[in-house]
Amino acid sequence: MDAESGNSRDVDRDMESRGETQRDKDRAGSNPSLYRARRQQHGLEEASPQEQSRRWSPLGRTLGTLVFFGLLVAFSVLMVYNLLGCSPRPCQSPACTALLARYSAASNASVSPCADFYSFACGGWGAGDPPGVGYSTFRTLEEENHNRLQKLLEAAPAPSPGSAAEKALGYYRSCMDTVSIETQGIGPLSQVIQQLGGWRIAGPWRPPNLNQTLKLLMSEYGSFPFFRAYLGPSPEPPHELVIQIDQPELMIPSQDSQGNYPQMLRAYLAYLTRLGTLLGGTPDVAGNHASMSLSISSMLQKELRSLEERRAGGRLFQPTTVAQLQKEVPIFDWLSCLRATFSPMPLEPSQTLVVHDLDYLKGAAQVIQQLQEQARGSDALQSHMLLGLVGTVSPALDSRFQEARRNLSRQLRALDARDPQPPVPRWRKCVQETGTFFEPVLGPLFARHAFGPDTSHHAAGLFSEVRDALLRRLQRLQWLDEDSRARARDTVASLRMEMGAPEEMLKLESVDQDYQDVQLGPSFLQTVLSCMRSLQARKMRRVLQGSRSHRWQVPPWAVSSYYSVSDHVVIFPAGLLQPPFFHPGYPRAVNFGAAGSIMAHELLHVFYHLLLPGGCPSCDRTFVQEALRCLRLQYEGLRATPDNSSRTLLEDSADVGALTIALQAYRRHLQLQRGETTLPDLGISPRQLFFLSFAHVMCGRPQPEDPRETHSPPPLRVRVPLSNAPAFARHFNCPPGTPLNPLQRCKLW
Structure with missing residues (x-):
């Protein structure tokens, strides 16, 4: 009601005002001056067009100009805002270029994106490159990261004497010193073989003790000829680290691998024979021992079970103890071998283990026992273990061993129809190995240069x-x-x-203490072996310290x-x-x-x-x-x-x-x-x-x-x-x- 009353009063006042205006006009016929006076009194004087132009023209033009320019500025600001906010600007920085x-x-614009977007985006990848180059974006990025590490190593200032940084740089330079490696030849490897009891085809030898040789191979040289032993998380919460016994990584491929399997075996036989001749054996004797080793690998391979089979049979994670495993597979001296490998971890017969394939271990034990009962069984087992060791340490040996390995790789790649890979440059091998042994040194260095605060x-x-x-x-x-x-x-x-x-790597002020046991020289092989032992010792110290922080699985x-x-x-x-x-x-x-x-x-x-x-x-x-x-x-x-x-x-x-x-x-x-x-x-x-x-x-x-x-x-x-x-x-x-x-x-x- 109040609103309606107010509106009614406004209408009445408007009508009254209009009536008064009309009366004024009527009077103006007899007295125009009076009309103008009355209009001025009400502030509503109605002037002639000429009078309006003369009175308001300067002010009107000024106001109009201001309004026009104001609208123009507002429109311009709006346009700039829209252009900046909605229309993408081209990125022309070096990174974008x-x-x-x-x-x-990489792209192939001739392919319709709606038909095959992978070919549209990647159809030109590696065109014109030799085989093996430009394998993938990930491999390319990996190569670029190693290039950066190489530059950091080669441009590093002289570190403090005896520091971990000095040893890392010394390792890289020793690895790159191929002249010294070639000059020393097989001498450093022959010394290792003698420490392991010798080898019939390479000079003096004595009948080996299986467990003594196995213990040295596992603890001193990181070689596992019959099974693998490593620390891994338990499958059950809280997933604490536990010693795990797994299948070995046999040298020969599995029978279900792609390609011509008999030809693959012949390629491995030729490779092992070449290793034997490089170590001083005649082609016939070396070929005989290579054949025995290959036969052992084939027999062990028959005892392996696939991951799917083990998982289906509930045999993938079998908890046991050292004592129980000794009863199940008595041919190996488990406590002695594991104590040497995982020193200084205190191990007792009651120590819990996780076994990934107990049936394989039993089958491997039968193979070894049958060989020991044969006339030349000990020779065959020693050859198998030593040839496996040579394969493990061959990256630290001279170019003849490198070329033998490359020949094997080329033959295998051709047999399984895969894209042949080019030889890995020496600098990259040395960067990879330096990174493996000195990750706490190179890790922070790489992160500072490649992952600064802005990127992070x-x-x-x-x-x-x-x-x-x-x-x-x-x-x-x-x-x-x-x-x-x-x-x-x-x-x-x-x-x-x-x-x-x-984070713990970045916060470390010094890692010198962890590398005190590393000895560089007198040969590159001895340097590699020293770094291998130091790496294993550091892993065990971290386990014994019981750090609850996550241990990165990648560098x-x-x-x-x-x-x-x-x-x-x-x-x-x-x-x-x-x-x-x-x-x-x-x-x-x-x-x-x-x-x-x-x-x-x-x-x-x-x-x-x-x-x-x-x-x-x-x-x-x-x-x-x-x-x-x-x-x-x-x-x-x-x-x-x-x-x-x-x-x-x-x-x-x-x-x-x-x-x-x-x-x-x-x-x-x-x-x-x-x-x-x-x-x-x-x-x-x-x-x-x-x-x-x-x-x-x-x-x-x-x-x-x-x-x-x-x-x-x-x-x-x-x-x-x-x-x-x-x-x-x-x-x-x-x-x-x-x-x-x-x-x-x-x-x-």
């Missing part, structure tokens, strides 16, 4: 955004019930992430990330977060598409157990199984040869989910931070660049599929995730029904 060159060289800050921010995207994604998964969803969120929230280099310059189930931590070494996968100055589409998808893949490893039977009883198992079946059929339909994809299914699901999560993180990032850049001259949008970067991670030369590989071939790791991403088809305008825009998609993550 180098990345553009990589992408341009941006990489950590990228991981946080990817993790947040995963948390948001968990809210939308149809197959998770609320309790499982809450546990999944807690699992992600409690996950630790380590990046660059181990800081590695190009592989991983998730540790036992410590619930994901690791991203500095060597992985390098161009072309990551750079602070890259367009954000590149970082999210490449490094972001790698991070998302590792995060999804946390949830593998949910996909396994019984891993999530309260989840919608029908939905999960149908989604996994859909993925399996997609991958199987694209393989060159029929294959059951269950071996790669978990990794396949992570590939598909990683793309979804990385893309969601990128979209969110653009919503919060405007101003994207792109690579010039490619003619693609930032969203298209995201998918191109995702695919470029997998670029490489075609290789036969390894039946032991847990990942699908790279082309499938690109095609299947993209075909299940509607956004890809939308941004590349793929017509429905094309390979990358199928009518049906699999929905899991």
Whole structure:
């Protein structure tokens, strides 16, 4: 009512005012002056056009000009804002220029992205390169990281005398001193053989004691001819380190390997014979001993069981004690051998062990016992153990041993139809070995040069955004019930992430104490053996110290990330977060598409157990199984040869989910931070660049599929995730029904 009354009064006043104005006009006919006076009194004087122009013209023009220029400035500011915020600017930094060159060289624009995006992104990879060069993006990055390490070693200033840094530099220089290695010849190796009891074909010898020789091989030379012994996490929580006894890494390939198996055996026979002749034996005698060693390897191989067989039979992790193992396999002196190998760990007969294949150990013991009962059985066992040792230490020997190994590799690669690999340059072998023995020295050095504060800050921010995207994604998964969803969120929230280099490695002020036992010389072989013993001693000291921090499984310059189930931590070494996968100055589409998808893949490893039977009883198992079946059929339909994809299914699901999560993180990032850049001259949008970067991670030369590989071939790791991403088809305008825009998609993550 009040509003209506107020409106009524306003109308009345308006009508009254209009009436008064009309009366004034009527009076103006007799007295115009009076009318103008009355109008001035009300402030509503109505002047003639000429009068208005004369009175308001200067002020009007000024106001109009100000308004016009104000609108012009506002429009300009709006246009600049839109250009900066919405239109991508070309990135022309040196990092982007180098990345553009990589992408341009790898791509093949003649292929339709909707038909085969892997060929579109990677079809030109390695064109014109000799075989083995440009094997993959990961191998290329690995090579670049080793190049950086080489430069750091060769440009290093003179370190303090006796320091670990001086010994690391001394090792590298000794490794590169091929003149001295050639001059010494087989002399250093002959001394080692004599310490092990000698060898009939190489001079004086005495009948060996099997366990005495075995103990020396394991503890002093890191050689395991009949079984492997190492420290590994227990399969049960809290996953403490425990001694594990596993199958040996036999020199010869398995019978189910690709290629012509009889010809492979002949190639190994020729290689072992060559080793015997290099050590002083005649071709006939050396060939006889090589044949005996090969026969032992074949007999041991028949006792091996595949991983699937052992897992199915519950024989993969068999807890036992040293005393129990001694009863089961009495031919080996377990306590003596293990005490020497894992010194200074105190070992007693009650010490718990984990055995990975007890049936193999029993079978190997029978093989050895049968040989010992034969006339020349001791000769055969000694030859087998010493030839295995020569294979282990051959990298420290002269060029004749190197060439024998290269000849074997070339023959094997040709027989199994794989792309032949070029010889590894000497400098790279020396960099790798220096890194193995002196990782605490080289690790911080590499991290400081390749993973500075700016790179570290941006990489950590990228991981946080990817993790947040995963948390948001968990809210939308149809197959998770609320309790499982809450546990999944807690699992992600409690996950630790380590990046660059181990924190304890970066905080160490000095590692000199750990390398006091390293002796350089008098030969390179003796230097290598000293470093091997020192490395094993350091590992054992860390175990005895009982550090609860996660022990990295890769060095800081590695190009592989991983998730540790036992410590619930994901690791991203500095060597992985390098161009072309990551750079602070890259367009954000590149970082999210490449490094972001790698991070998302590792995060999804946390949830593998949910996909396994019984891993999530309260989840919608029908939905999960149908989604996994859909993925399996997609991958199987694209393989060159029929294959059951269950071996790669978990990794396949992570590939598909990683793309979804990385893309969601990128979209969110653009919503919060405007101003994207792109690579010039490619003619693609930032969203298209995201998918191109995702695919470029997998670029490489075609290789036969390894039946032991847990990942699908790279082309499938690109095609299947993209075909299940509607956004890809939308941004590349793929017509429905094309390979990358199928009518049906699999929905899991």
